[in-house]
Amino acid sequence: RASSLTLFRISLYIRYLAVLESEGRQTISSREIADKFFISAASVRKDLGLFGAFGKAGIGYYVKGLREALLQKLGLKRKWNVAIVGAGRLGTALSRYKGLAESAFQVVAIVDKYPETTTARRDSGLEVFHVDELPQLVNDRCIELGIIAVPASGAQDAATTLVEAGIKAILNFAPTHIDVPQGIFVHNVDFTIYLENLAYYATQAYYS
Amino acid sequence: RASSLTLFRISLYIRYLAVLESEGRQTISSREIADKFFISAASVRKDLGLFGAFGKAGIGYYVKGLREALLQKLGLKRKWNVAIVGAGRLGTALSRYKGLAESAFQVVAIVDKYPETTTARRDSGLEVFHVDELPQLVNDRCIELGIIAVPASGAQDAATTLVEAGIKAILNFAPTHIDVPQGIFVHNVDFTIYLENLAYYATQAYYS
Numbered sequence: 305r306a307s308s309l310t311l312f313r314i315s316l317y318i319r320y321l322a323v324l325e326s327e328g329r330q331t332i333s334s335r336e337i338a339d340k341f342f343i344s345a346a347s348v349r350k351d352l353g354l355f356g357a358f359g360k361a362g363i364g365y366y367v368k369g370l371r372e373a374l375l376q377k378l379g380l381k382r383k384w385n386v387a388i389v390g391a392g393r394l395g396t397a398l399s400r401y402k403g404l405a406e407s408a409f410q411v412v413a414i415v416d417k418y419p420e421t422t423t424a425r426r427d428s429g430l431e432v433f434h435v436d437e438l439p440q441l442v443n444d445r446c447i448e449l450g451i452i453a454v455p456a457s458g459a460q461d462a463a464t465t466l467v468e469a470g471i472k473a474i475l476n477f478a479p480t481h482i483d484v485p486q487g488i489f490v491h492n493v494d495f496t497i498y499l500e501n502l503a504y505y506a507t508q509a510y511y512s
Numbered sequence: 513r514a515s516s517l518t519l520f521r522i523s524l525y526i527r528y529l530a531v532l533e534s535e536g537r538q539t540i541s542s543r544e545i546a547d548k549f550f551i552s553a554a555s556v557r558k559d560l561g562l563f564g565a566f567g568k569a570g571i572g573y574y575v576k577g578l579r580e581a582l583l584q585k586l587g588l589k590r591k592w593n594v595a596i597v598g599a600g601r602l603g604t605a606l607s608r609y610k611g612l613a614e615s616a617f618q619v620v621a622i623v624d625k626y627p628e629t630t631t632a633r634r635d636s637g638l639e640v641f642h643v644d645e646l647p648q649l650v651n652d653r654c655i656e657l658g659i660i661a662v663p664a665s666g667a668q669d670a671a672t673t674l675v676e677a678g679i680k681a682i683l684n685f686a687p688t689h690i691d692v693p694q695g696i697f698v699h700n701v702d703f704t705i706y707l708e709n710l711a712y713y714a715t716q717a718y719y720s
């Protein structure tokens with residue numbers, strides 16, 4: 305079972321391979337991938353090996369075949385239905401995000417504690433259901449992934465509702481820890497980590 | 513100069529060290545950090561070494577000292593002022609994000625092409641300036657980092673305005689590539705990458 309960090313790298317390799325494919329590249333070496341991502345070729349081979357992909361001596365990997373294999377292993381060759389809990393600013397922005405169109409994901413339901421007053425209903429005409437209807441929606445719309453976009457105070461309730469409705473993996477945007485049963489996966493998102501990335505590079509820019 | 517992936521790991525180590533410190537831990541080994549993040553102890557030592565941190569044989573690293581040193585090297589021991597271009601749903605959600613309070617960052621300005629009609633002005637009373645006022649704001653409020661939260665069609669304009677105002681590092685949320693001069697750093701954020709993480713774990717959950 306791969307770690308979150310490894311999966312993150314695999315997702316980046318997949319994007320890189322798509323770019324190579326669009327440039328007409330047929331093969332790629334672990335060395336070249338390693339240089340692109342500033343890690344060792346051995347780490348790249350290790351990551352890919354975890355997903356059953358092994359290069360050929362003298363050739364490396366076939367770009368198209370490698371990308372397909374990785375997409376397959378990550379379960380990204382099919383569409384996943386996603387539910388968002390919290391139809392406020394963030395929840396609505398996520399549901400309308402154009403980047404989802406060419407991904408393996410689609411938001412098929414958005415719920416809120418106060419569906420009548422949310423910005424989603426007002427601004428974008430999205431149908432917002434009451435959070436109590438989530439279990440029914442998860443069943444009817446074959447929803448497998450959940451996103452929490454409510455304030456910190458409502459996050460645990462949102463998590464409990466998602467888990468009870470049968471959701472196995474949750475993306476939590478609320479700045480608080482949520483408890484879930486063993487076997488349920490939670491990824492906490494914090495965009496501050498990207499600002500830290502910016503701060504480092506800005507500091508470097510000042511010194512060069 | 514460290515890569516984006518290395519910085520990402522360093523940010524994660526910093527968070528982990530904060531947790532250890534709150535638990536009263538005095539020292540930590542590269543082995544223990546490595547196990548926490550499913551990478552090799554050698555990789556951890558390499559990452560830390562890049563930032564001038566070297567452990568003591570038999571002791572490892574001092575938790576408090578290591579965290580301080582990393583924060584210092586990343587430029588996170590001071591407050592950074594941030595400007596957001598785009599006061600729509602996402603921009604407003606980012607500006608109000610509670611997680612920023614205990615971080616090294618504060619949003620001190622938010623601008624928009626149509627400041628009179630944005631949701632920010634309507635819902636949260638945030639003062640939204642016109643995007644043409646950005647250069648003045650960057651100067652007056654010592655802004656160093658920029659965030660782009662406008663639709664794809666407006667992203668390049670937003671980037672150009674930020675760069676001309678003197679911003680050296682940009683976080684781009686718009687699902688499009690933006691061009692910037694050499695030496696300006698751009699990080700493109702795509703939350704789809706976290707959904708891919710979820711899909712993998714959900715697939716694993718079904719098989720266990």
Ligand SMILES: NC(=O)c1ccc[n+]([C@@H]2O[C@H](COP(=O)([O-])OP(=O)(O)OC[C@H]3O[C@@H](n4cnc5c(N)ncnc54)[C@H](O)[C@@H]3O)[C@@H](O)[C@H]2O)c1
Nearest residue numbers: 390392393394416417453454455456458478493494495605
């Ligand atoms: N992780 C990040 O990087 C990041 C960035 C921005 C915002 N956020 C977080 O996202 C969350 C939402 O931010 P926002 O600006 O959209 O807030 P918002 O106030 O605009 O929206 C929150 C919505 O959640 C609903 N809600 C509250 N409790 C609920 C519950 N128990 N069940 C269902 N719905 C419930 C409210 O009715 C409201 O519509 C906040 O926790 C914020 O801190 C995180």
Ligand SMILES: NC(=O)c1ccc[n+]([C@@H]2O[C@H](COP(=O)([O-])OP(=O)(O)OC[C@H]3O[C@@H](n4cnc5c(N)ncnc54)[C@H](O)[C@@H]3O)[C@@H](O)[C@H]2O)c1
Nearest residue numbers: 397598600601602624625661662663664666686701702703
């Ligand atoms: N990267 C991700 O993971 C992610 C997630 C969600 C949304 N998004 C993206 O974030 C962006 C904003 O989404 P939203 O839902 O908040 O949209 P929105 O329509 O609510 O807000 C966009 C705002 O930008 C302003 N604007 C447009 N062009 C501008 C320009 N040239 N200069 C200044 N302001 C300008 C508009 O007046 C509006 O207020 C979109 O590009 C969306 O695709 C990205």
